[in-house]
Amino acid sequence: xxxxxxxxxxxFEVVGNRFLRPDGVDKVTGRARYxxxxxxxxxxxxLVLRSPHAHAIIKKIDTSRAEKMPGVKAVITSEDLPDLxxxxxxxxxxxxxxxxxxxxxxxxxxxxxxxxVDRQTAKKALQAIKVTYxxxxxxxDVDEAMKPNAPVLHPWLFTAGVDPKPExxxxxxxxxxxxxxxxxxxxxxxxxxxxxxxxxxQTHQGYIEPHACLAxxxxxxQAELWVTTQGPFTYRSVCATLLxxxxxxxxxxxSEIGGGFGGKTHVWVEPLALALxxxxxxxVKLVMTRDEVFRATGPTASTSIDVKIGAKKNGTITxxxxxxxxxxxxxxxxxxxxxxxxxxxxxxxxxNQRSVGWDVVVNRPKVAAYRAPSAPMAAYAxxxxxxxxxxxxxxxxxxxxxxxxxxxxAQAPYGPIYGPIGIEAALKAVKKHPHMKAKLKKxxxxxxxxxxxxxxxxxxxxxxxxxxDGTVNLAVGTVDVGGARASMxxxxxxxxxxxxxxxxxxxxDTASLGHNDTTEGSRGTFSSGMATIFAARDAxxxxxxxxxxxxxxxxxxxxxxxxxxxxxGKRYSNLPKLSLKEIARKSPNTxxxxxxxxxxxxxxxxxxxxxxxxxxxxxxxxxxxKILRYTVVQDAGKAIHPDYVEGQMQGAAVQGIGWALNEExxxxxxxxxxxxxxxxxxxxxxxxxxxxxxxxxEIPNPNHPYGIRGVGETSIVxxxxxxxxxxxxxxxxxxxxxxxxxxxxxxxxxxxxxxDQKVSAG
Amino acid sequence: xxxxxxxALRAGANGAESIEIEAATIRELLTKLVExxxxxxxHMDRGIAVAIDGVIYRDDWTQKIPAGAEVFLMPRIEGG
Numbered sequence: 001x002x003x004x005x006x007x008x009x010x011x012f013e014v015v016g017n018r019f020l021r022p023d024g025v026d027k028v029t030g031r032a033r034y035x036x037x038x039x040x041x042x043x044x045x046x047l048v049l050r051s052p053h054a055h056a057i058i059k060k061i062d063t064s065r066a067e068k069m070p071g072v073k074a075v076i077t078s079e080d081l082p083d084l085x086x087x088x089x090x091x092x093x094x095x096x097x098x099x100x101x102x103x104x105x106x107x108x109x110x111x112x113x114x115x116x117v118d119r120q121t122a123k124k125a126l127q128a129i130k131v132t133y134x135x136x137x138x139x140x141d142v143d144e145a146m147k148p149n150a151p152v153l154h155p156w157l158f159t160a161g162v163d164p165k166p167e168x169x170x171x172x173x174x175x176x177x178x179x180x181x182x183x184x185x186x187x188x189x190x191x192x193x194x195x196x197x198x199x200x201x202q203t204h205q206g207y208i209e210p211h212a213c214l215a216x217x218x219x220x221x222q223a224e225l226w227v228t229t230q231g232p233f234t235y236r237s238v239c240a241t242l243l244x245x246x247x248x249x250x251x252x253x254x255s256e257i258g259g260g261f262g263g264k265t266h267v268w269v270e271p272l273a274l275a276l277x278x279x280x281x282x283x284v285k286l287v288m289t290r291d292e293v294f295r296a297t298g299p300t301a302s303t304s305i306d307v308k309i310g311a312k313k314n315g316t317i318t319x320x321x322x323x324x325x326x327x328x329x330x331x332x333x334x335x336x337x338x339x340x341x342x343x344x345x346x347x348x349x350x351x352n353q354r355s356v357g358w359d360v361v362v363n364r365p366k367v368a369a370y371r372a373p374s375a376p377m378a379a380y381a382x383x384x385x386x387x388x389x390x391x392x393x394x395x396x397x398x399x400x401x402x403x404x405x406x407x408x409x410a411q412a413p414y415g416p417i418y419g420p421i422g423i424e425a426a427l428k429a430v431k432k433h434p435h436m437k438a439k440l441k442k443x444x445x446x447x448x449x450x451x452x453x454x455x456x457x458x459x460x461x462x463x464x465x466x467x468x469d470g471t472v473n474l475a476v477g478t479v480d481v482g483g484a485r486a487s488m489x490x491x492x493x494x495x496x497x498x499x500x501x502x503x504x505x506x507x508x509d510t511a512s513l514g515h516n517d518t519t520e521g522s523r524g525t526f527s528s529g530m531a532t533i534f535a536a537r538d539a540x541x542x543x544x545x546x547x548x549x550x551x552x553x554x555x556x557x558x559x560x561x562x563x564x565x566x567x568x569g570k571r572y573s574n575l576p577k578l579s580l581k582e583i584a585r586k587s588p589n590t591x592x593x594x595x596x597x598x599x600x601x602x603x604x605x606x607x608x609x610x611x612x613x614x615x616x617x618x619x620x621x622x623x624x625x626k627i628l629r630y631t632v633v634q635d636a637g638k639a640i641h642p643d644y645v646e647g648q649m650q651g652a653a654v655q656g657i658g659w660a661l662n663e664e665x666x667x668x669x670x671x672x673x674x675x676x677x678x679x680x681x682x683x684x685x686x687x688x689x690x691x692x693x694x695x696x697x698e699i700p701n702p703n704h705p706y707g708i709r710g711v712g713e714t715s716i717v718x719x720x721x722x723x724x725x726x727x728x729x730x731x732x733x734x735x736x737x738x739x740x741x742x743x744x745x746x747x748x749x750x751x752x753x754x755x756d757q758k759v760s761a762g
Numbered sequence: 763x764x765x766x767x768x769x770a771l772r773a774g775a776n777g778a779e780s781i782e783i784e785a786a787t788i789r790e791l792l793t794k795l796v797e798x799x800x801x802x803x804x805h806m807d808r809g810i811a812v813a814i815d816g817v818i819y820r821d822d823w824t825q826k827i828p829a830g831a832e833v834f835l836m837p838r839i840e841g842g
Contacts, residue, residue: 160771178769205842253811262842338770338837358781369842399830416813454839521841601822663776694797703817 003534004737005604007700007707013151014494015706016232018643019574021484022505023256028306032256035212036287043214044073044115046276046286047122049129051104051111054138054363058131061112071121075129077112079101081275084244091674095242095330097366098271104133105153106363107672108150110269115276115284118373138363138671142327143304145171145362153330153361156632171361173328176338179321179345179354180411183308186319186352190310198381200720200738201664202302202327205370208681209258210293215273216283217243217718219680223250224278228272230260230479231518236510243278253509254479261655262369265520268297269412272388294676298368299665301326301336305381310629315403320345322355322462324378329366335359335427336367336374342414343717344378347423347609348401348450349410362669368588369520371652372453372713376659380738383449384719387728397437397725398448400612402427415443422635422699423450423609429695430611435631444617444628445730451610451717455710456521457602462513462531464492464596468588470581472496474532475508477516478524482712483644484649488532491706495536498580499561510520514599522710525640526701527602533705539596546590547578589755604703608714612636612653616726620749623742625661625727631693637701637709649715656719659683664739765791766797768836771810772801788812789823809838813817 026032030281051058060511063075078101085091095101100109137151144150152169159166161175187193199642213227223245229235232252240247257264273286288297306323322344326337337357345353390397411417430436430448430576440446463475474492478484485505493500504518517523531575540560547565548555553575559568564577615628639645662682666674700707720738727745728734733752735745766780775781776799783798785791791812796802802810811820813834819825820838827833 161770176770264840265840334840335770339839341769342836342839369840371842373840373842414836415766416818416836417816417832419816454818454841456820456839456841518840521839522839564829603819603822603825604817 001536005530005703007702008705010706012494014490014500015640016639016642019486019490019500021483022489029567033041034209034258035255038226038255040214040215040216040283043283043285044117044280044605045272046113046115047126048110048272048292049112049126050292051100051107051109052672053104053133053135054107054140055136056104056133057136058100058104058111060132061132062130063112066114066125067691069121069125069128071117071187071211072114072125073117073282074115074276075112075125076272076275076279080279081242081271084233085241088294092242094238094267097331098267102744106294106365108365110272110296113272113276115280115282124133132473139171140362140364140667140671141192142302142325142360142362143744145327145359145360146325149597157361173332173359173361174335176335176341176357178341178414181352183319183321183352183354187310189312189318189426191313192389193310194392195306195308195309195386196385196388196736198307198384200303200377200380202299202364203370203663204294204299204681205261205263207258207259207261207263207344207665210288211264211268211297212287213270213273214283215270215277216287217274217278219281221245221249223274225250225252225270227252227253228255228257228264230257230264230481230520230696230701232479232510233477233515234265234518235270235718238267239271239274243274250510251509254357254507257479257481260481261371262520263298264372265518266298266368283640290678291676294681295673297363298366300370301328301367301377303377305377307385309385309388309389311393313393315352315400319352320350320352322378322381323675324355324455325358325360326374327362327364330361330363331366332361333366334369339374343375343452344382345413346405347406349406350404353413355413370653371716375451375717376455376656379449379451379717380724384724384734388723388734398427398431401450418607419702420530420699421607421609422697423611425697425699426609426633426635429633429697430613433613433631435613435629435693438629439475440615443620443730444615445726445728446613446615447725447729448611448613449718449721449725451714453522453608453714453717454604455526455608456523457527457605458517458523460527460531460602461516461599462528462535463513466539466584466594468584469474470502470584474503474505475526476505476532477508477513477526479519480507481519481524483641483646484524484528486644487640488528489544491529491532492536492665495533496540497561498579511648522608522712523605526605526704526708526710527681529640529706529708530602530704531598531600534600535596535598538598539594542594542596543580543583546583546587546594549590549705550578550583550586551575585657606701606703606709608635608709608711610714610718612715612718612722614719614722614726616723616730616744618727618730620731623746623749625723625740625745627657629690631695632715633695634711634715635696635697635699635709636711637704638698638707639696640708642696645696645711646694649694649713652713652715653692654684654689656716657689657723659739660720660723662741695730763833765833765835768834770837771805771835774805775799785827787823788819788825788829791827792823811836811838
């Protein structure tokens with residue numbers, strides 16, 4: 001049954017409150033069961049052998065010694081994973097990324113795996129596998145990979161989107177261009193033009209919980225997978241395809257998740273665990289080490305970006321261009337640079353703009369989504385350059401942004417016209433925020449930057465079952481990455497008119513609910529929220545039918561108000577109201593169980609916009625930039641549970657701060673990752689940071705009954721630009737390479753000082 | 763009805779910025795698109811979203827397209 005998803009301005013009694021989180025006790029007492037916490041009788045330990053080379057032909061894999069070792073129950077290579085992808089190039093590359101097929105494409109690429117009775121035996125078995133490699137030239141830098149003399153990773157890769165079509169293969173997957181107007185004409189109108197080039201390094205999502213799973217395949221083709229994932233249904237379909245299993249016979253259960261942020265939207269070791277279990281005929285538990293997580297799961301792209309912005313002295317931007325080069329690792333995956341083309345100028349109404357994206361392969365692990373994928377890097381370049389334009393024309397940087405801000409009716413860089421959006425409101429909130437008036441000392445600086453992310457919806461399915469005592473089970477299929485159980489429970493309580501405490505929400509396994517798309521793209525609350533509203537209304541229709549029977553009146557005369565059914569009309573004035581609990585108690589005798597259900601394609605997601613303010617203090621002796629104060633302003637559409645919304649805004653900002661100041665993959669000349677651990681790849685911890693202040697704006701999404709927009713991703717976008725602007729404000733030096741680590745800041749300060757000396761000497 | 767193409771999709775339609783197609787639903791629009799421009803199938807396989815008056819539809823092909831609507835085809839995006 002089709003439902004109207006329009007925003008109605010409904011008044012709320014439950015939504016908007018700050019209830020205790022339902023997973024809190026389990027998580028603080030250690031009861032919560034994560035990916036590595038499941039066990040099965042007779043389970044084996046799975047381990048993976050990985051390439052030590054950045055690029056090499058695998059001439060031979062000799063597993064004979066390992067297979068003969070006592071306690072070793074299975075050894076697999078790519079020969080145990082035949083290509084069943086049926087010509088699906090993307091799926092074939094997923095298979096090859098899970099297990100090398102003749103060539104190791106990056107340091108850490110899996111080449112074999114074992115299952116043994118214990119970890120010690122499994123480790124010895126890995127050591128007993130002899131792999132003969134022939135090293136090949138490698139390239140890990142995006143700009144180097146695009147040069148004509150770069151080692152070519154794939155002889156079949158010819159650049160798409162260029163004219164004429166290339167005759168030789170290269171590492172450039174595709175060229176994408178989008179925009180509108182005439183940027184060159186815009187530059188001709190400009191009073192000032194600023195051009196700048198930037199680089200950003202590769203970062204990892206840094207989820208605390210490594211990838212982990214327990215796989216069990218039986219000889220009759222039945223299989224189960226317990227796994228930490230953002231998308232159990234996607235894992236099910238991908239693993240079923242790669243292993244040749246029937247989708248319905250593979251049951252995937254998502255564990256509690258210790259962070260994902262996009263990195264747990266893709267399969268990495270799960271097909272290997274299933275293949276090992278199938279070969280050993282025993283359950284196999286496979287838990288990645290942190291070293292493996294860094295080397296062989298999906299970090300974000302490293303990039304190289306050129307920006308050109310022209311403006312009139314009054315601040316009007318007349319033209320702007322972006323050239324974006326993004327490496328996606330060793331395989332063709334999502335078009336990351338294309339995404340950046342769509343987001344770079346999205347906060348602004350620029351009549352003449354062009355963004356050109358180049359997607360490139362290098363000898364690094366296959367890139368995965370990371371919270372608003374591709375947007376933070378483009379925003380770093382755009383927001384930094386905007387501050388330089390403001391300085392050139394002597395205008396306040398916030399006023400420059402407000403002068404050009406995108407509003408309803410403006411054309412987005414990717415084409416369509418915006419509906420109601422919140423970036424102007426966010427910038428106005430920034431402008432009047434007390435943070436902007438706080439005094440700064442010498443060596444301190446303040447920066448502001450904006451950010452955009454699309455947000456998405458997608459396929460969604462929920463079940464709502466009412467028990468005979470009137471308490472309610474709600475089964476959702478989007479993983480609880482940031483408050484789904486609390487917010488879905490609140491929405492169900494709101495609709496049914498009952499207490500939040502009477503609702504228990506579970507994340508269902510794949511055998512218990514219809515398909516749900518992966519929890520990504522800030523879709524969880526938007527999509528499952530919509531399905532929960534409709535499922536609850538479906539259940540209310542049943543409740544009204546049962547009440548009609550109990551009261552012996554036509555169902556058309558029954559209304560549902562605040563958790564009670566009542567017969568409407570003077571002739572029914574002597575009839576009692578019936579509560580949900582009363583109707584539920586009688587349900588065995590009025591028709592059986594009472595349930596609501598909904599499956600929906602939740603389209604019409606509302607765009608997410610944010611503006612951030614940051615104060616930094618730069619130590620000019622060490623180059624260390626300390627965050628003194630940080631404020632996030634973001635449009636949530638409607639904050640269902642404000643604590644969780646603020647948590648998303650804070651968490652995203654902190655990840656952006658880490659990206660801006662510390663985090664980067666460091667590759668040696670040998671193409672090997674030199675810092676695959678949290679000691680050398682340093683994410684910010686609580687003691688590094690001040691309290692991250694938040695301000696939630698609520699500009700309703702017209703395409704959701706409650707006005708919900710996604711909130712999970714947008715606030716990772718502004719921090720790089722905001723911090724770059726704050727460092728420039730503190731030191732007078734513009735940083736163009738993220739992370740803006742102490743050594744890079746020192747180099748930039750030294751370079752600036754040297755230039756000053758040259759100027760004064762000259 | 764005029765249908766605008768995001769830059770990433772134009773190669774599939776011989777470089778056209780916009781095309782004329784009469785369609786009452788997204789399904790009809792995409793079917794006619796591939797009939798007329800077979801090269802668009804590669805983009806379809808990667809995913810195309812349809813923006814109707816600024817609202818992005820990634821999946822619901824039953825969506826009706828009102829007369830006079832602004833229709834924009836763009837790559838179907840995902841997220842983290």
